[in-house]
Amino acid sequence: MDYFLYKNGELFCEEINLQEIAKEFGTPAYVYSKKTIERHINVYKNAFQKKDSLICFSVKSLSNISILNILKEKDCGFDIVSGGELQRALHIKTNPKKIIFSGVGKSNEEILKGINNEILSFNIESESELFRIEKIASENNKVVDVAIRFNPEVDSGGHEYIKTGRKGDKFGISPNDLVLKLSHYIYNSKHLRLIGLACHIGSQIGDLESYKLTAINIRQLAEEIDKTGNELKFLDLGGGLGIPYNSDKTPSPKDLVSIIEEELKDRNEKIILEPGRSITGNAGILLTKVEYIKDNFLVVDAAMNDLLRPALYDAKHDIWNLKQNDSDNKKWTIVGPVCESSDILAKDHEMNASEGDILAIKTAGAYGFVMSSNYNSRVRAPEILVDNNQYTVIRKRESFKDLIRNEVSLND
Numbered sequence: 001m002d003y004f005l006y007k008n009g010e011l012f013c014e015e016i017n018l019q020e021i022a023k024e025f026g027t028p029a030y031v032y033s034k035k036t037i038e039r040h041i042n043v044y045k046n047a048f049q050k051k052d053s054l055i056c057f058s059v060k061s062l063s064n065i066s067i068l069n070i071l072k073e074k075d076c077g078f079d080i081v082s083g084g085e086l087q088r089a090l091h092i093k094t095n096p097k098k099i100i101f102s103g104v105g106k107s108n109e110e111i112l113k114g115i116n117n118e119i120l121s122f123n124i125e126s127e128s129e130l131f132r133i134e135k136i137a138s139e140n141n142k143v144v145d146v147a148i149r150f151n152p153e154v155d156s157g158g159h160e161y162i163k164t165g166r167k168g169d170k171f172g173i174s175p176n177d178l179v180l181k182l183s184h185y186i187y188n189s190k191h192l193r194l195i196g197l198a199c200h201i202g203s204q205i206g207d208l209e210s211y212k213l214t215a216i217n218i219r220q221l222a223e224e225i226d227k228t229g230n231e232l233k234f235l236d237l238g239g240g241l242g243i244p245y246n247s248d249k250t251p252s253p254k255d256l257v258s259i260i261e262e263e264l265k266d267r268n269e270k271i272i273l274e275p276g277r278s279i280t281g282n283a284g285i286l287l288t289k290v291e292y293i294k295d296n297f298l299v300v301d302a303a304m305n306d307l308l309r310p311a312l313y314d315a316k317h318d319i320w321n322l323k324q325n326d327s328d329n330k331k332w333t334i335v336g337p338v339c340e341s342s343d344i345l346a347k348d349h350e351m352n353a354s355e356g357d358i359l360a361i362k363t364a365g366a367y368g369f370v371m372s373s374n375y376n377s378r379v380r381a382p383e384i385l386v387d388n389n390q391y392t393v394i395r396k397r398e399s400f401k402d403l404i405r406n407e408v409s410l411n412d
């Protein structure tokens with residue numbers, strides 16, 4: 001459920017007519033609904049009936065500091081995967097004890113920054129990373145809290161590029177024997193403390209069966225870890241819950257949490273989840289103008305550099321005209337101005353559209369702006385946050401100056 005809806009034939013975000021935003025800020029432009037984000041967080045939080053929980057929003061899905069602030073105000077923690085994301089979370093004055101650091105390639109600098117800020121946990125993804133964190137902890141005379149991210153070897157379905165928990169994927173540690181060997185090692189380490197067990201099996205998951213298997217795996221592994229003497233404080237089941245991009249049906253956070261609570265009912269640890277897409281996905285749209293009509297092409301002013309998902313994953317986003325009109329629908333291929341044949345935002349999309357119309361590419365809040373680039377020297381779109389009957393620019397449209405900011409001219 002989101003707060004983008006037609007009123008008298010015109011598309012609104014909450015109480016704001018989106019034509020107003022397009023007129024004031026131009027297109028392409030990302031628009032987010034604060035109420036939708038808050039609603040999704042509430043749904044996650046209320047889903048937990050029996051267990052202590054912490055929702056660590058996955059910063060990579062939408063990392064604008066104003067958005068992170070909304071989540072902080074809702075008591076969320078953050079799942080981060082880089083020094084930059086750590087700095088974003090610290091910049092908005094997040095309690096570091098709500099930050100978990102995942103990722104297979106943490107550098108020395110990133111580890112030290114996490115240690116110095118006393119984050120909740122590093123989710124360790126390899127034996128080498130464990131030794132590296134221990135070394136840095138020892139050099140700095142610290143005891144560092146860590147979790148082991150294990151690889152549950154389940155196939156979460158969905159696109160190849162976004163599966164992470166299968167045997168042979170680069171993420172997490174497997175087999176379980178290695179996890180237990182490392183648990184023993186940590187128990188005896190003066191500089192590490194094992195406080196969690198974590199996993200993340202993929203993204204846009206439409207089937208709760210893989211979560212159920214994961215919850216069973218995490219329970220069994222936690223029982224084995226108990227025997228190594230470590231006292232786990234949290235079990236982290238990652239993010240990944242799918243959302244409807246068209247009319248597809250996906251499970252709700254409530255369904256997900258009830259499976260987790262059932263499978264882990266005999267465990268006492270806090271449950272951590274790391275949702276990204278299911279919080280911000282349908283809270284954002286990308287506004288774009290139809291520049292030209294050519295045969296069955298709608299050539300719009302947004303492109304693959306603004307929204308990469310269709311070109312990269314063949315992702316299907318629904319697209320609505322701000323002026324509701326279902327008569328004279330035609331099938332269009334909607335393309336952007338970038339000089340690549342893969343710059344297609346939608347294929348065979350049925351709608352009524354004319355040159356000059358403004359369209360809303362839906363469900364673009366997660367992995368939308370954050371994956372945008374300057375390819376073809378296109379400036380990045382602005383981000384605008386709607387809160388009821390007000391709106392604020394939370395990131396300005398880039399300018400030519402921004403484009404060349406870090407370039408050095410040999411002629412100067």
Ligand code: LLP
Binds near residue numbers: 240276277
């Ligand atoms: N935790 C970890 C360790 C992750 O790697 C991810 C996403 C999440 C949580 C959040 O997953 P979510 O709830 O958003 O599914 N760019 C792709 C998605 C890549 C996901 C990467 N990891 C897309 O546009 O579909």
